[in-house]
């Protein structure tokens with residue numbers, strides 16, 4: 001780890017990026033998860049499940065989506081070389097993820113506003129649901145590829161085959177494992193949130209059952225990922241197992257996972273919501289702190305890719321001012337449309 | 342197709358697509374707010390219905406605007422990583438501010454679209470006003486970034502790398518004011534003239550079949566649209582004149598290409614139309630107004646206008662594209678301004694923005710110019726962006742040095758183009774079906790407005 005003070009301007013902005021990513025996972029992640037459950041809507045209450053999902057997502061998904069944009073602009077403003085490297089080497093998965101984002105957002109909106117005929121509805125619904133699965137998968141693949149530490153400058157400067165440079169860093173077991181983890185986590189979040197939002201008991205039970213399934217899947221995939229991390233992401237692995245802080249995160253994540261399952265079992269849905277959110281956050285921060293101070297291992301760190309101080313200072317001011325404006329507005333949005341916030 | 346050309350084309354397609362939705366996102370909220378405000382003032386039901394109907398169309402357009410904008414933020418890096426590595430720390434600031442403007446926009450749009458029954462009418466109107474303001478703000482921030490590409494400022498260049506970075510000075514670049522002004526007015530002019538044109542067209546075509554209430558509806562819609570469209574379309578050539586003066590000073594080579602001016606000349610003529618030949622180095626078939634160009638650009642009929650010949654050949658932009666798109670924008674803008682003035686005279690005579698269905702020639706004129714604003718916008722951006730070539734940051738970084746090394750860019754270019762063709766077609770189809778076709782059928786209108794109200 002670096003010998004620098006922990007809180008430098010660049011580490012603060014890096015922290016802000018992680019916070020934005022965290023909120024994106026908790027908010028937009030659940031919107032994607034909703035799409036997963038739309039695809040798997042079955043049983044006698046199929047249409048009502050879909051309706052509940054759509055109503056939960058509709059007023060907020062565009063606002064939730066902006067957290068990703070914030071991540072991107074903060075990254076390219078504060079750490080231009082890191083942004084540039086990621087966008088070059090991960091061109092393919094990023095482009096695929098964008099396709100997912102475009103299709104999810106537009107299909108969802110078209111479905112809400114297109115004719116109410118069933119066939120047309122289903123067509124948009126299918127695209128919406130499939131894009132909702134593709135996008136989190138790719139998001140996870142991208143984060144996983146970063147964690148493997150294979151996105152080095154050398155990859156670009158040495159003459160190598162197309163596949164070696166642009167495909168192998170992400171089309172590998174560990175990134176795919178992280179993709180699967182992101183997908184099941186988002187599905188878990190969505191199901192848990194929906195247990196709180198469902199107005200009648202039968203629907204609530206539907207999503208309780210789904211949440212329990214998703215929680216189990218998370219446990220399996222997470223265990224698999226730990227195994228893969230050991231072989232494929234040495235940096236994250238060593239931090240995870242040896243760094244005491246990161247170890248704490250992992251134990252915390254496991255405890256909150258158990259807490260979420262227990263609360264679901266006992267039908268304490270609000271508790272389950274809190275526990276699942278903590279679980280996801282701790283997993284994310286375990287990864288973020290695990291690779292700190294590296295932004296893009298093996299060589300780009302928070303320090304050596306930081307923008308000049310003048311930019312960082314202004315950005316910090318803009319962030320504080322922007323959040324002062326944003327947080328009350330977000331509170332208002334959730335107050336109008338969601339209960340219990 | 343070379344990699345560079347594929348990247349440029351993909352960027353052009355993505356931006357040309359996004360800008361339509363961006364303009365709507367800037368101007369529609371204002372029009373909805375005006376309609377709702379009129380309803381609160383007059384209690385005339387048509388205005389409430391109008392606000393709701395427009396809100397419905399805007400929801401579709403806004404979602405497509407949001408996702409296509411997201412694509413752009415990534416494409417800046419996916420296609421131009423060297424540009425972002427160079428410029429990110431200098432010009433990331435307006436993008437970050439834009440991020441917060443998006444937040445307020447998206448949050449209050451959610452409140453506006455889905456909150457009809459959940460909050461008080463005043464709070465609802467206020468939410469609309471916040472959407473309108475943050476839409477303008479996001480447009481202004483991103484155009485500031487673009488103006489910086491035309492007129493880079495706020496850093497010094499040492500060994501090809503920027504030092505002494507000053508993001509505030511970068512935002513206050515010399516191109517920012519005229520470009521943001523022109524773009525903001527363009528958004529209002531394009532959207533309001535298009536919306537007004539559609540309603541004028543319905544009034545004109547279906548005069549006989551419309552019942553009293555629908556006539557009221559379309560007259561009201563036209564009135565709100567004209568209250569923004571008339572001033573915007575009349576102001577736009579004036580602000581364009583300001584832009585042209587800045588281009589003449591900041592980017593003389595782009596200016597020469599726009600005007601098809603090959604040789605440096607005192608008392609240069611204004612060329613209308615014509616085809617500039619890069620080989621023959623002259624512009625043929627143009628109508629020339631003697632000395633007018635010098636007069637317009639420098640307020641002096643004998644001022645020196647620098648021609649393309651003063652600049653190295655490999656610093657020229659593709660002259661015909663720039664000249665023709667500029668001419669196209671000016672022609673469209675002039676037509677819009679003339680029709681808008683005509684409409685203004687009629688409005689003054691009626692002492693009301695509500696035209697009568699008997700103003701048939703004017704309604705026809707308005708229907709014809711409906712698409713002109715959006716076309717002028719595309720033409721204007723082609724002028725600006727193609728005119729900046731071969732530079733991505735004017736005079737600092739060449740486009741070909743900024744492009745990603747990733748081979749095979751033709752694939753994402755084709756995919757993105759197909760995707761956007763598809764999306765565009767669906768959007769047009771949806772709007773057509775819901776907003777234009779149903780207008781003749783009264784029961785449909787009732788159904789739609791009750792459907793909007795009862796949405797959760």
Ligand code: HDD
Nearest residue numbers: 520524527578581584585671674675714717718721722725
């Ligand atoms: C409704 C749309 C519209 C209309 C009617 C006009 N323009 Fe325009 N123009 C734009 C929409 C636009 C634009 C799309 O918004 C541009 C592209 C970049 C920008 O900032 O604005 C633009 C750019 C642009 C530029 C280049 C700025 C630069 O490269 O930095 C000039 C010189 C003009 N315009 C001049 C005019 C003139 C003299 C007009 C007279 C009729 C005119 N425009 C009408």
Ligand code: HEM
Nearest residue numbers: 349352353356357360483484486487722726727732733740
């Ligand atoms: C939305 C309205 C816009 C349209 C329609 C538009 C249009 C275009 C076109 C046609 C090109 C290709 C030019 C060529 O290669 O010959 C281009 C390139 C580009 N534009 Fe824009 N532009 C818009 C706004 C912006 C803004 C606001 C920015 C940045 C802040 C921007 C950044 C770029 C970049 C980075 C390129 C690629 C590099 C280059 O070709 O020079 N554009 N745009």
Ligand code: HEM
Nearest residue numbers: 362363366367403406407410411413414443447476480483
């Ligand atoms: C390189 C250029 C550009 C980038 C990177 C960009 C980025 C974005 C992004 C990320 C969004 C989505 C925000 C959301 O989720 O709500 C968006 C929407 C928007 N953009 Fe752009 N944009 C560009 C060009 C422009 C231009 C030239 C304008 C206009 C003047 C503009 C105006 C808007 C507006 C008003 C919206 C919100 C309205 C809507 O979604 O329809 N943008 N843009």
